Amino acid sequence: MENKITPECLLLNLKKLQIAFPDITADFVLLLEERLTVNNFNDHQLNFAVGMTLDKCDKKYLTIADIIKNKPSSMPTGQTL
Numbered sequence: 001m002e003n004k005i006t007p008e009c010l011l012l013n014l015k016k017l018q019i020a021f022p023d024i025t026a027d028f029v030l031l032l033e034e035r036l037t038v039n040n041f042n043d044h045q046l047n048f049a050v051g052m053t054l055d056k057c058d059k060k061y062l063t064i065a066d067i068i069k070n071k072p073s074s075m076p077t078g079q080t081l
Contacts, residue, residue, distance in 0.1 A: 009043040013050040021062040
């Protein structure tokens with residue numbers, strides 16, 4: 001499993017967030033990228049966190065914490081549960 005977020009995954013998820021939350025600013029995106037790095041997100045965790053945020057966030061405005069708090073604590077290694 002990759003330990004970093006790939007540029008393609010980041011762009012795809014940012015696009016999803018910008019569609020759902022059109023008021024996101026460039027500064028928000030820069031800070032989000034920083035916080036994802038500091039919190040050691042990888043592609044799988046980012047996809048999961050953004051999906052959970054889109055499914056469950058019922059606020060008009062998105063916060064970085066809304067995404068970070070949805071990071072799964074551990075991810076399966078590809079085995080079926």
